[in-house]
Amino acid sequence: MANDTTESLPIIAITSGEPAGIGPDIILSALNEQNFPARLVVIADPDLLKDRANTLGITVNIQTLTHSEDVAAHKQGFISVLPVTLAKKARAGILDVANSPYVLETLKKAGEGCLQKRFDAIVTPPVHKGVLCETGVHFSGHTEFFQAQCRSPHVVMMLATETMKVALVTTHLPLKEVPAAITERSISLVVKALNKDLQEKFGIARPNILVCGLNPHAGEDGHLGREEIDTIIPTLNKLRQTGLNLIGPLPADTLFTPKYLDQADCVLAMYHDQGLPVLKYSGFGNAVNITLGLPIIRTSVDHGTAIDLAGTGKASNGSLKVAIQHAINMANNAKKFST
Ligand SMILES: NC(=O)c1ccc[n+]([C@@H]2O[C@H](COP(=O)([O-])OP(=O)(O)OC[C@H]3O[C@@H](n4cnc5c(N)ncnc54)[C@H](O)[C@@H]3O)[C@@H](O)[C@H]2O)c1
Numbered sequence: 001m002a003n004d005t006t007e008s009l010p011i012i013a014i015t016s017g018e019p020a021g022i023g024p025d026i027i028l029s030a031l032n033e034q035n036f037p038a039r040l041v042v043i044a045d046p047d048l049l050k051d052r053a054n055t056l057g058i059t060v061n062i063q064t065l066t067h068s069e070d071v072a073a074h075k076q077g078f079i080s081v082l083p084v085t086l087a088k089k090a091r092a093g094i095l096d097v098a099n100s101p102y103v104l105e106t107l108k109k110a111g112e113g114c115l116q117k118r119f120d121a122i123v124t125p126p127v128h129k130g131v132l133c134e135t136g137v138h139f140s141g142h143t144e145f146f147q148a149q150c151r152s153p154h155v156v157m158m159l160a161t162e163t164m165k166v167a168l169v170t171t172h173l174p175l176k177e178v179p180a181a182i183t184e185r186s187i188s189l190v191v192k193a194l195n196k197d198l199q200e201k202f203g204i205a206r207p208n209i210l211v212c213g214l215n216p217h218a219g220e221d222g223h224l225g226r227e228e229i230d231t232i233i234p235t236l237n238k239l240r241q242t243g244l245n246l247i248g249p250l251p252a253d254t255l256f257t258p259k260y261l262d263q264a265d266c267v268l269a270m271y272h273d274q275g276l277p278v279l280k281y282s283g284f285g286n287a288v289n290i291t292l293g294l295p296i297i298r299t300s301v302d303h304g305t306a307i308d309l310a311g312t313g314k315a316s317n318g319s320l321k322v323a324i325q326h327a328i329n330m331a332n333n334a335k336k337f338s339t
């Protein structure tokens with residue numbers, strides 16, 4: 001039975017991720033190596049975790065919960081599981097579309113639990129977008145999945161290391177669709193949501209946001225593209241008039257240098273592969289992915305399913321540990337704000 005101290009700990013739901021990937025491996029190793037100051041509920045098939053623990057030679061006590069509320073404070077070596085059953089036994093390293101509904105069900109349960117306040121936050125190990133799409137459901141990312149589930153008008157993907165934060169105007173969009181998606185509306189919604197969450201979730205009173213251009217050399221005065229002149233600059237100017245502290249748009253190739261980064265709390269990139277490769281180069285394996293603009297707290301790892309490493313014991317659990325700790329910190333902060 002939970003005591004007073006236990007009850008003050010946030011309940012963090014952790015989904016299993018793609019069962020053929022490294023999600024189960026890193027959950028087992030992270031929860032086995034470290035005590036987290038929280039109540040952790042892993043939403044997964046308990047047999048998946050037991051099988052993978054055997055494969056990896058990890059000794060862990062896996063307890064199946066009937067009600068998520070019964071979860072005890074996390075202790076190294078103990079894993080509390082809210083069960084969801086796989087359609088087929090998962091094989092490490094071999095994707096099977098038959099298990100895609102299982103993956104979606106774990107996400108759905110985590111989101112519902114958070115919306116119903118049974119969980120304080122969600123942490124998501126990686127899913128494989130391709131095998132989820134093979135079911136016929138279009139799945140472009142957790143970000144968009146939870147946006148739809150929470151009916152949030154606009155969300156922001158932000159990845160962070162200890163020294164750098166990078167947020168995106170567009171998320172999982174084919175490159176050829178990016179220019180049309182860079183509009184006054186999309187930039188304004190993202191900048192406002194980003195500014196608000198940097199203040200409320202990260203305690204930055206007046207965030208400095210460094211904004212990338214879209215085109216090479218930020219359009220070179222219109223000779224290499226007009227999106228800066230037609231859309232980005234006028235939109236940033238309007239936003240500045242509301243008191244926001246925005247720098248740019250600057251050419252993305254030279255913006256990621258200390259001269260500019262030192263002045264900024266966060267970089268806003270126009271598209272996925274403009275911003276994330278820089279962040280991952282600087283901190284892959286220790287960064288966290290945070291979805292801003294949701295009514296719930298959701299963090300994730302900075303890497304994918306690494307199918308080549310599943311079941312080998314070679315996957316790093318660093319980013320998962322960071323994602324869990326961030327979720328705990330954000331949940332504790334949210335509790336402070338609400339009391
Ligand atoms: N949070 C998420 O759900 C998430 C994030 C990124 C990618 N993905 C998905 O993962 C799938 C595979 O993507 P990918 O191949 O581009 O990227 P990936 O991150 O799975 O793999 C890229 C490289 O990094 C290595 N790697 C990844 N994670 C590692 C870890 N924890 N420890 C050591 N090495 C690691 C892999 O072995 C591989 O060489 C795709 O479907 C993609 O959409 C999901």
Ligand SMILES: N[C@H](C(=O)O)[C@H](O)COP(=O)(O)O
Pocket residue numbers: 140141142143144272276289300301302303
């Ligand atoms: N864009 C993320 C990355 O490159 O790390 C990744 O695809 C995960 O996105 P979701 O959190 O939306 O699944």
